[in-house]
Amino acid sequence: MDKIYIVGHKNPDTDSVCSAIALARFKELTGAENCVAVTAGKINKETEFVLNYYGVQVPEVLESVEAKQKLILVDHNEYGQAVGGADQAQLVQVVDHHKVGGFQTAEPLYVRIEPVGSTCSIVAQYYKEKGLVPEKAIAGILLAAILSDTVIFKSPTCTELDKVIAAELAAIAGVDPKTFGIDMFKAGSNIAERTPQSMIEEDFKAFTMGSHKVGVGQVSLMGMDGFEDVRANLNKELENYRNSQGLRYICLMVTDILSDYTELIVKGDNPEEVAKAFGKELVNGSVELPGVLSRKKQVVPPMTTYFSA
Structure with missing residues (x-):
């Protein structure tokens, strides 16, 4: 079975990395074991703190892809922000929370773009819709990405759905969202x-x-x-x-x-x-x-x- 890379944008942030990891785990739980989370660049200090905190392995860095490589894009939908060669790859799915950037594909694909504060809010909904409860570590990194992108719920991009999902994930992860969010931002802002x-x-x-x-x-x-x-x-x-x-x-x-x-x-x-x-x-x-x-x-x-x- 062909490998499918799940990858966020270049210069990856916490939402980009964690949404790829959590979506890959969801795919595995629902029978698609050929999906692999990767990053399109080195992770930053904030993301490093989050993955270390929950004991999650840092994904492999994928600098470019060959033509026809199957890709799932998360947290972006513009080729200018994507891993090298993405415009020649075979896109099979896009999961994002940004404006549509005008990309074209040769074949139909699955697209889910919602006006929420974080791509991880969408990925968390995938779990809920299938009646699945993410493991503690996955819940924790999903929560961290929501806190990061919404600036602990202070950003105007934050929605009520983000807050509801964050509360559910925090209960699974066993952390207080505000306290964890502050610790996370401190780790990344030195x-x-x-x-x-x-x-x-x-x-x-x-x-x-x-x-x-x-x-x-x-x-x-x-x-x-x-x-x-x-x-x-x-x-x-x-x-x-x-x-x-x-x-x-x-x-x-x-x-x-x-x-x-x-x-x-x-x-x-x-x-x-x-x-x-x-x-x-x-x-x-x-x-x-x-x-x-x-x-x-x-x-x-x-x-x-x-x-x-």
Whole structure:
């Protein structure tokens, strides 16, 4: 039987990795033993903490796939964010919670895209719909991904369904969601352990906005202590990364979870244009965005609208 890889987006975050692992386990429980969870890149510190906490093995890194390789995409649906060669692979399923990115396939496939806060909320529903209870470790990583993507339920992307599912998973995993979520974010937000490149790449996605290719990354911090110490080097690395990736603009959301505040650092030929997308002024190369936590709902949509006009 042909192997089917279940893989999230490049620069994988916790939702991308954990949804692949949990979906692979679901497939195994329902008779599809040929599905293998992989990642499209090295996992970040937050995801490493989650997998270690629950004793779950880190999936193999899959940098590219051969033509006709069977794939299930989770937490994304755009070839620009997918593992190398995905556009020549055979897509058999997509499970996601983002806008549809305009992909085309040669054959019909299963697609489940819902406007919820996390792909893992959808994967958890697969278990419920089949009357299955995930093991403690699987419940724990599903919960962690929901807490990560919804910023412990504070993000505007969070829905009531996310909260209900998280409560059910927390009971199975035996943890308090808020306490675990804070510990998880602390593990992933230590600036001293990060290089400028890792801060850019750990949660980075490229988008097509009008005629522009734009990259938007996000780094979440528990307070801004220590950030000024790395700002200069981070600014240099952002410009280098923009040039190496052929981006018109690169933006990095530096999000303080404690104060619900994001500083959007912008690099490009005319960064003031990005500020205009938010009706703001560019100040020292950044746009101040109080109350902004979500790239998907609060940053990408106004930028896409502005550059597509």
